[in-house]
Amino acid sequence: MAKWALRNSYVRIFGPLCIAAFVSAGDTEPRWSALNKTAREAVQAKDYGKLRTTLIELRPLSPGNPRVAYNLAASEAMLGHREAALAALRNWSGMGLVYDVAGDDDFASVREPPEFRGILERVAESRRAVSGSAPAFAIAEADILPEDIAYDAKSRRFFVSSVRQGRIVTGDGKLFARAEWSVLALRADAKRRTLWATTGWVPHCALCKAADKDRTSLLAFDLDTGALRQRVESPVPGLLGDMTLGRGGDVYVSEGIHGAVLRLKAGAKEFERLDAEGEFPSPQTPALSADERILYVPDYVRGIAAIHLRDRKVEWLVPADDIALSGIDGLYVYGGGFLAVQNGTSPARIVRFTGDLKGMRVLETNTPGLGEPTHGVIVGNEFYFIANSGWGGYDGEGKKKAGSAAVVSSVRKIRLDR
Incomplete structure (x- = not known):
């Protein structure tokens, strides 16, 4: 988020x-x-x-x-x-x-x-460059503050969200859909032909109204036409920022300003809350275990928690003493371990952790085009992620910093081994 x-x-x-x-x-x-x-x-x-x-x-x-x-x-x-x-x-x-x-x-x-x-x-x-990525495609327009990326295998299209402009564009720069507020997380449900998107008020949004602060919702677009199918309002104030999908169509969403983890069951019209208030100060992109019994939730402050979906018990995962888990924005389960976009550390990086969190391998860091990465999507054995998102060019009020140049963001890809 x-x-x-x-x-x-x-x-x-x-x-x-x-x-x-x-x-x-x-x-x-x-x-x-x-x-x-x-x-x-x-x-x-x-x-x-x-x-x-x-x-x-x-x-x-x-x-x-x-x-x-x-x-x-x-x-x-x-x-x-x-x-x-x-x-x-x-x-x-x-x-x-x-x-x-x-x-x-x-x-x-x-x-x-x-x-x-x-x-x-x-x-x-740790200051040295580690380069494991290659360019995938450039984001056509500058200063859109891209946040997330999704992929539809049927149409072979990528989709990118814009915080600044409140819209979704395809990988070739064409407009796919608009929202009244910033668009953040994206997930494509190819089976049900739905593109899920979170939206909410952010000060960086060029079109958002101040009166809408703390309003946020989940949108479902037709993956083929871009038509809006469903809108689900958040039961908590703040900003629905990140999400993941289950194979059965359940949608898991995190609210990262006040802290909440929500689930929208397939076919439902309202969210249910999975966590207890105060457990997560800033939950980010959730990720399901292979059997979908556990929802892994990275918190920007506290680390990675496992929510056991059967009883909603929360277990905070304990890494080796030399493994950093805070500052994770995007988290993905892959190859028996975790893949993470860690932009809350210095330096920002793309990293893989073993499943027991005792081992770590940095895939990308300190490279000229990385900037501040945000989120990604796994396509086959490649990880496509947003690089140089441009958040550093804005102040806390969402205004462009004086003298800050236009930011051209891009999508890069890393080939993953098992």
Whole structure:
């Protein structure tokens, strides 16, 4: 989804000992949220002992969160726990992320050991380009803020959504359908000849009215003609941003501003909610397991959760200590593991995880044409994804930044092995 709020408040502020604050929408604040606040207060008070204790408790509630890993290493260093600080920092550097660790005074006490130089070398490696993609096609018009892409095997057409213009275009640039608000997620149901699309108010939308803020819905278009077949209003305010489809026609949608995971059963006219309020601060693209018994939900903050659809039990997946799971925008199940578009990390990247989340391979990062990728679609053994979407050219109010050039986005593809 368009994470304009998070892009400006959480992910890009990757400073030393800087914890983001989130407020629960429910009466009872979830433990992870309360701990986030406590950690922020400990940072402000420079109470590193309290910060360390809080982060240790927070870590399993946000598994794979690089901010927690980094700040835990910093708190250990500030407390004089050299070995613990270096071990935690090694885990963070193994995530493949970048930051000016050498210039961070929180680690002044651990700069001398050779292990610290090894960590800096690992960070330097993470700045290098990894190029595994090739151009597929250019998006004809600049500055449309493309968000998602879908594919119809019967007509052999790609479809691209536009946040800026509130429309859907085909891969060759032709108009397919319009909406009154921004268009975000797309999924093609070839069997039922339906193109599903989420739509809602976003400040970046050129045509949206301010009075429509927090209004959002799911649209069903005829996949052959573009005619609107169905409109389903969201039962929660915010922005229906991402989705996936089940083989039986069920539609799973996430609302990423306030946090909700919804299901529209095949033939239904209303959504049902699958999660408890406060569980997900910012859920993104859900993905079904091969047997469709589990819905994997990447949360931009907390990591990846598995919702067991039989009883709706939520289980947060625990990765290896050197695997980062926050900042995932698009998630896809493939080849016994996961494929992810991770644009909330620095650097942004396309990455594959093993099914047990103990292994990771970066497929694309730090390349000139990547920019900020958003979502993709698997066609056969190739992954087509939107590159250089252009979100960085806009401020938090949805206005083009002064001096920002027009952005030409593209679709790139990566050949996947099993």
